[in-house]
Amino acid sequence: MSNVMYNKMWHQTQEALNSLLDNESQKMTEPQGNKVIVFQMLATFYIKYVQIFRNMENVYDQIVHPQKRLLIRKILDAVMGRILELKNEMVELEMTEFHYFDDILQDLKLAPQQLDVPIPRYFVKERLEVIKEREKILSQILSECGLNLADSKYAAKSIPMEEAIKLIQVAERARQGRLRALFMKQIYLQECRAKEIKLLGRKAADTGVAALQIQKVWRGFIQNRKTLKAREDEMVFLGMKPPPYFNDISAAIVQSEKVKHLRNEVQQKHEENYKKALVSIKEELKAMEGLGIKEHLQDQIRQWFIECRNLTGTFPEYPNEEEGGSAVIFTNKTPEQVVEDILANQEEEEKLKKKKKKEERETRVQRRKIDEKKGSQKDKLKEEDEEWKMSPSLFLKLMEEGNSSYKDVWLHKDESWNFPQDYDPEIIKEEKRRELESEIRVQVDELMRQELKNLKLAVNKEIELPGKAKKAKKQGKGKKGRKGKRGKKDKDLTADRTIDSLYKELVEEGLLIQAVKVNLSDYIGEYSYLGTTLRQVAIEPMPSLLDVRQLITLYGILPLGSAEVHEKAPLVKSLLLAGPPGVGKKMLVHAICTETGANLFNLSASNIAGKYPGKNGLQMMLHLVFKVARELQPSVVWIQDTEKTFYKKVPQAEKRNEPKRLKRHLPRMLKLLKPNDRILIVGTTQRPFDAELQPFCRVYQKIILVPRPDYASRYVLWKEIIIRNGGLVTNSLNISCLSKVTDGFTQGQIVNVIKEVLTDRRIRQQAHKPLTAMEFITMMTSMNPVYKEEEESFKNWYAKTPLGRKRMLSLTVGNKEKEKEKGNKKVKKEKRK
Numbered sequence: 025m026s027n028v029m030y031n032k033m034w035h036q037t038q039e040a041l042n043s044l045l046d047n048e049s050q051k052m053t054e055p056q057g058n059k060v061i062v063f064q065m066l067a068t069f070y071i072k073y074v075q076i077f078r079n080m081e082n083v084y085d086q087i088v089h090p091q092k093r094l095l096i097r098k099i100l101d102a103v104m105g106r107i108l109e110l111k112n113e114m115v116e117l118e119m120t121e122f123h124y125f126d127d128i129l130q131d132l133k134l135a136p137q138q139l140d141v142p143i144p145r146y147f148v149k150e151r152l153e154v155i156k157e158r159e160k161i162l163s164q165i166l167s168e169c170g171l172n173l174a175d176s177k178y179a180a181k182s183i184p185m186e187e188a189i190k191l192i193q194v195a196e197r198a199r200q201g202r203l204r205a206l207f208m209k210q211i212y213l214q215e216c217r218a219k220e221i222k223l224l225g226r227k228a229a230d231t232g233v234a235a236l237q238i239q240k241v242w243r244g245f246i247q248n249r250k251t252l253k254a255r256e257d258e259m260v261f262l263g264m265k266p267p268p269y270f271n272d273i274s275a276a277i278v279q280s281e282k283v284k285h286l287r288n289e290v291q292q293k294h295e296e297n298y299k300k301a302l303v304s305i306k307e308e309l310k311a312m313e314g315l316g317i318k319e320h321l322q323d324q325i326r327q328w329f330i331e332c333r334n335l336t337g338t339f340p341e342y343p344n345e346e347e348g349g350s351a352v353i354f355t356n357k358t359p360e361q362v363v364e365d366i367l368a369n370q371e372e373e374e375k376l377k378k379k380k381k382k383e384e385r386e387t388r389v390q391r392r393k394i395d396e397k398k399g400s401q402k403d404k405l406k407e408e409d410e411e412w413k414m415s416p417s418l419f420l421k422l423m424e425e426g427n428s429s430y431k432d433v434w435l436h437k438d439e440s441w442n443f444p445q446d447y448d449p450e451i452i453k454e455e456k457r458r459e460l461e462s463e464i465r466v467q468v469d470e471l472m473r474q475e476l477k478n479l480k481l482a483v484n485k486e487i488e489l490p491g492k493a494k495k496a497k498k499q500g501k502g503k504k505g506r507k508g509k510r511g512k513k514d515k516d517l518t519a520d521r522t523i524d525s526l527y528k529e530l531v532e533e534g535l536l537i538q539a540v541k542v543n544l545s546d547y548i549g550e551y552s553y554l555g556t557t558l559r560q561v562a563i564e565p566m567p568s569l570l571d572v573r574q575l576i577t578l579y580g581i582l583p584l585g586s587a588e589v590h591e592k593a594p595l596v597k598s599l600l601l602a603g604p605p606g607v608g609k610k611m612l613v614h615a616i617c618t619e620t621g622a623n624l625f626n627l628s629a630s631n632i633a634g635k636y637p638g639k640n641g642l643q644m645m646l647h648l649v650f651k652v653a654r655e656l657q658p659s660v661v662w663i664q665d666t667e668k669t670f671y672k673k674v675p676q677a678e679k680r681n682e683p684k685r686l687k688r689h690l691p692r693m694l695k696l697l698k699p700n701d702r703i704l705i706v707g708t709t710q711r712p713f714d715a716e717l718q719p720f721c722r723v724y725q726k727i728i729l730v731p732r733p734d735y736a737s738r739y740v741l742w743k744e745i746i747i748r749n750g751g752l753v754t755n756s757l758n759i760s761c762l763s764k765v766t767d768g769f770t771q772g773q774i775v776n777v778i779k780e781v782l783t784d785r786r787i788r789q790q791a792h793k794p795l796t797a798m799e800f801i802t803m804m805t806s807m808n809p810v811y812k813e814e815e816e817s818f819k820n821w822y823a824k825t826p827l828g829r830k831r832m833l834s835l836t837v838g839n840k841e842k843e844k845e846k847g848n849k850k851v852k853k854e855k856r857k
Contacts (some may be wrong), residue, residue: 027445030087034096037079038430041099044072045423063117067128069112071139077103078142085145088290089445090298090433095426100144101588102422107141107594109417111578116284119830121575121728122567124555136551141577143544147585148621149288155621158656162538165531298447305449306456317461317658321468325350329479338779339480342473349469351462418592439615482542517647523655526648530625533635535649537612538616539624544581547573547608547615548744548771562835564813566731573727576612584620584658584702591699596726598694598705600666602712602818603730604810606772611709613662613731616706620658628664633681646689650696650703658702666707669714670723690723713821721825732770732810741771745778746795750787765801768809777803
């Protein structure tokens with residue numbers, strides 16, 4: 025796609041954002057009491073922001089102009105943060121992490137796939153070199169310690185020579201036996217045919233009958249072929265079957281990928297040119313316009329001295345450096361305007377003195393009236409509390425600023441001269457002039473302060489008393505000292521060591537591990553199409569795998585990937601993934617690290633057993649982990665089988681490992697994490713009901729229940745994984761049957777079965793022996809599914825969590841209100857009768 029096309033996409037996205045900001049500013053100011061209407065409003069805003077986010081991310085990834093990319097990046101981060109804020113509002117309103125937008129998607133005429141929150145590609149792209157260097161260092165340390173799993177995975181076992189010869193002999197004899205059996209079969213069939221001919225006798229060959237027989241068979245074969253082709257074409261036309269070359273990669277897609285890579289190279293070149301231009305243009309401006317700016321500022325300040333002297337009779341007080349110097353006075357103002365402001369301030373001071381006397385009299389009268397109105401005000405406050413109001417946003421201002429700068433600079437800008445979309449030197453000159461002016465102003469302020477002192481001495485013979493300045497300095501020192509006492513920092517236990525040495529120690533101890541490269545898109549699932557209908561009937565549906573994937577993106581990947589979003593968005597320090605074994609909890613942890621380029625620290629109870637013993641050792645271990653995690657952000661601290669850390673009763677077999685070592689320290693470490701620290705603590709558990717509920721829920725802010733896949737997810741999973749492993753989906757393979765039969769089985773079990781069936785030999789046999797459903801079903805007979813009782817136990821446990829309790833209370837209160845409304849309607853009908 026050309027530069028013109030991406031510019032057009034950007035302009036369209038900015039128009040959509042502008043209209044959405046106007047609509048949001050109108051609706052958010054209106055307080056509302058109906059929660060259904062509020063949720064519909066929040067959901068529509070959320071979906072529209074997701075669409076803007078998708079378009080803006082695509083534009084930022086492919087647009088080439090470096091100055092445009094800076095503005096787009098600012099707006100992109102703001103839109104990301106706004107999506108997280110709206111998600112937080114919906115969670116507080118509905119008291120659940122999972123929301124369903126079926127009716128809204130129908131109104132907006134959108135597909136469920138468009139609701140998927142994308143992961144910005146710049147998370148990894150801009151840190152690609154750093155990530156590669158870190159992976160090299162990690163693999164080098166692991167190979168030196170002999171812990172490199174990639175090499176040891178494919179190590180072959182040594183076999184004695186005699187045993188190897190016997191195996192080869194057995195295989196060769198078996199091959200020769202199979203060939204001889206085929207040869208003997210052919211001889212036997214020939215003998216049988218010869219016997220039949222002798223018994224029946226030879227008949228004269230009729231060429232006409234033979235020709236008719238061949239024609240009959242051939243015409244039947246051709247007609248059967250045509251009917252099958254017509255049936256397939258009809259299924260494709262109806263949309264019930266993909267076209268024949270649907271899965272093949274077309275030449276256009278290959279060409280588009282090449283163009284994308286070329287555009288990325290052009291991006292890097294333009295950014296390098298832009299950085300060089302920032303330095304060169306500033307030096308040129310300093311040489312050409314530096315003296316002129318200095319003289320203009322001096323003349324401006326001198327004129328201010330003279331005007332103030334003529335009007336007030338005294339010279340003005342010059343602002344200090346802490347206050348901002350002369351920039352505070354002359355921000356977009358001329359000396360004449362400054363003098364007018366001074367006179368206006370004097371008049372206002374006189375008016376304020378008169379008003380104070382009147383206000384003192386009025387306050388006495390008002391106090392009496394306030395006491396009388398307290399009762400009525402309490403009732404009004406209760407009504408106001410019932411009305412819902414949106415919490416203040418930190419990202420709306422950023423979006424409005426970005427939108428206004430887009431309108432001022434880029435909306436009507438003529439770029440016909442800039443065909444290659446390189447940097448614009450005029451915009452750089454404007455920015456660098458401001459920087460130069462601020463730098464020169466500091467120098468001018470020092471000179472003009474001295475000049476003001478000389479003028480006071482020469483004209484008024486005024487001398488500044490040094491005592492005032494000393495007092496001010498002393499006061500400043502005292503304040504600094506107090507601030508220093510308040511902000512006590514923790515002792516650095518490894519102040520004499522480098523980060524590289526700490527990194528190496530953690531890798532050698534097995535606390536810092538290598539994340540498996542898995543994308544979040546590999547976590548295959550389908551949208552839940554019955555969510556809203558089930559909730560309307562007061563049935564809480566199990567979340568779909570697509571809903572879980574979206575929560576991982578919102579709570580884990582987006583805040584870790586963007587520093588600005590992590591600082592200002594609703595802070596999520598810890599995350600818990602609970603679900604039966606095989607549903608993909610471990611895969612999701614590795615996907616967070618892959619998509620953000622984060623380090624992975626393993627603080628599982630089984631991994632830290634026997635390492636850093638004692639209280640001091642445990643303190644040192646946590647200090648090492650979190651110090652390296654802060655220095656090499658973003659980082660993920662993973663606690664596998666985290667229920668062991670919060671056991672109700674430790675089993676006898678696990679008492680030696682001390683699984684509850686981190687129970688007291690984890691809440692403290694969470695308190696120490698600040699918005700600047702892009703560190704996420706992720707826990708995974710298969711048996712959350714074995715843990716103490718209160719401390720468990722205090723540590724983990726967000727709890728995500730990962731379910732087994734439903735029918736739609738199983739259908740997509742079977743099809744996708746078979747194709748990825750080299751299988752061919754034909755008419756003989758009934759995937760719908762497979763997804764119905766495997767109800768209750770997890771994703772991990774399905775993937776293992778597919779890998780066991782699709783061996784190299786079976787893949788080669790597909791041409792003459794296509795895959796069937798029975799091959800996979802027979803492999804699953806030895807596996808145990810997730811039964812309904814186990815699923816209900818997870819549901820019951822989740823209902824006891826803080827958010828689960830709030831959800832249950834909201835449902836019971838809502839049902840009671842509905843029953844009251846129905847009862848009132850019945851009474852009204854009876855009265856009418």
